[in-house]
Amino acid sequence: MPNNVNGSDIRKLKLLFTVVDRPKAEFYQDVLSQFEVNCQMIMPGLGTAKSELIDMLGLNIHKAVLLSVVREDRMNEVMKCLEGKFTTIKNGKGFAFAVPLSSVIGVNTYQFLSNNRYMRGEQP
DSSP states (O other): OOSEETTEEOOOEEEEEEEEEGGGHHHHHHHHHTTTOOEEEEEEEEOOSOHHHHHHHTOOOEEEEEEEEEEGGGHHHHHHHHHHHHHHSTTOOEEEEEEEOOOOOOHHHHHHHTTOOOOTTOOO
16 A cells, blocks of 8 residues: 555544533534544434433533544544543533544545645645
């Protein structure tokens, strides 16, 4: 397998799942965008506990699931940043996990997802 795509290094990608309260979804989307994340999607999520238990515990079941494509070389700093935000932001609790992407079809798609905008011969 070649070590480059149009003259640029191949970087492995991961799909990051971040689950937070819905009102904080855009905040976390902005946080993640500072790590060269070009592709993000927010989906609504609901908890699975019975409504009586939710009411008794005073929990918020309205969650948002952020799907973000992140370069593997940025994952450690992304996860450290999220961990810090989860512990310091008021009502900002959440959790995150990542799974590797095994393949991406198309050079332009890969370049977009890996934030690799520079083609052969171009300089950053």
